[in-house]
Amino acid sequence: NAGVTQTPKFQVLKTGQSMTLQCAQDMNHNSMYWYRQDPGMGLRLIYYSASEGTTDKGEVPNGYNVSRLNKREFSLRLESAAPSQTSVYFCASSEGNRWEKLFFGSGTQLSVL
Amino acid sequence: SQQGEEDPQALSIQEGENATMNCSYKTSINNLQWYRQNSGRGLVHLILIRSNEREKHSGRLRVTLDTSKKSSSLLITASRAADTASYFCATDASGNKLVFGAGTILRVKS
Numbered sequence: 001n002a003g004v005t006q007t008p009k010f011q012v013l014k015t016g017q018s019m020t021l022q023c024a025q026d027m028n029h030n031s032m033y034w035y036r037q038d039p040g041m042g043l044r045l046i047y048y049s050a051s052e053g054t055t056d057k058g059e060v061p062n063g064y065n066v067s068r069l070n071k072r073e074f075s076l077r078l079e080s081a082a083p084s085q086t087s088v089y090f091c092a093s094s095e096g097n098r099w100e101k102l103f104f105g106s107g108t109q110l111s112v113l
Numbered sequence: 114s115q116q117g118e119e120d121p122q123a124l125s126i127q128e129g130e131n132a133t134m135n136c137s138y139k140t141s142i143n144n145l146q147w148y149r150q151n152s153g154r155g156l157v158h159l160i161l162i163r164s165n166e167r168e169k170h171s172g173r174l175r176v177t178l179d180t181s182k183k184s185s186s187l188l189i190t191a192s193r194a195a196d197t198a199s200y201f202c203a204t205d206a207s208g209n210k211l212v213f214g215a216g217t218i219l220r221v222k223s
Contacts, residue, residue, distance in 0.1 A: 004155070035213075042201060042213040043156070058210065090155055099211040100144065104155030 002026055006091050006105035013081045013112045021076040021108050023091030031094045032074035033102065034058075034066060036087040043090065049074055050097045081112045117145070117202040117214035125220045132189040134217040136202030137182075143205050145178055145185050150199045150216070159187075159200075194223040 004025045013019055025032065030051050035043040035058075045058030047066040055066050063085060065077045074093075078085060088109050092102040120135045136145065144163045148156040162169045162178045162185065169176045175188040189196055199216040206212065 033211075040215055042215040045210055045212070048210070059212075092156075099205050100146070100161055101158045102148075102156070102211065104157070106155045107153075 004091055004093055004103050004105035006089075006108050008108060009106065010109050011111070013078075013110065015082060015112060017081050018077065018079050019081065020078075021089055021091070021110075022073070023075060023105060024073045025091075025093040025103070026072065027093060027095070027103065028071070029093035029095050029103070030071070031097055031099075032068065033092040033094075034064075034074070034076045035090045035092065036060065037090060037107075038087050046076065046089075081110075083112050086110060086112045117204050117212065119200070119202055119214045119217040121217060122215070123218040123220070125222065126192060128192060128194055128221055128223045130192055132192050132196070132219055132221070134187045134200050134219070136185045136187070136214060138185075138202075138204045138206065139183065140206040142180075145176075145205075146203045146211070147174075147176060147185075147187050148201045148203060148213075150201065152198070156201065189219075192219075192221045194221050197221045 007022045033048045034046040037043050044060050049055045049068040052071045067075045088107050090107050091105045094102045117136045117138045146161045147159045150156045160171045173190045178185045201216045203213045
């Protein structure tokens with residue numbers, strides 16, 4: 001099984017450009033998450049989706065939008081990238097709607113110049 | 114804001130030694146989880162301990178939880194070079210969302 005797959009792995013954007021980070025899981029999990037990881041700050045929750053058709057804001061949602069396209073896919077969109085969004089982005093999923101035993105993708109390293 | 118904070122920030126030991134990492138948190142929790150992150154990779158779930166449990170084992174891992182002190186420890190026994198990674202605790206306070214600490218960087222020298 002592939003688990004959680006994120007694309008792309010690396011991306012460089014100019015300030016103001018837009019892009020969508022893709023995430024798909026093949027474990028039939030209900031819940032999916034987007035986190036960002038910055039040096040010395042651990043992971044911070046951007047958005048999450050407890051089930052298909054629902055999304056909710058996390059700790060740092062400003063500047064991002066998400067779409068739960070179906071049960072498998074959860075995308076993160078940056079409409080107008082800013083240097084402060086330079087980070088490593090992780091998608092994760094978990095069974096049911098409990099915040100337990102999250103499975104993570106390998107991450108997208110994003111640089112905004 | 115970070116609910117859990119790991120201590121120490123970095124730890125360097127010899128292969129075969131034990132490694133202990135601590136996590137402190139601020140508010141009541143339902144469970145506490147530990148994750149490992151190898152360089153350039155995503156996080157991997159290691160172990161979950163619930164608030165009514167005091168100790169849990171998984172292979173060479175031993176986790177303790179002291180809810181009165183709002184702290185947890187992760188012990189890795191007989192460490193190996195492959196244990197070199199960052200270790201994060203995560204708690205489910207803050208509206209039941211999972212919040213991660215900043216992590217402990219463990220280096221095991223062979």
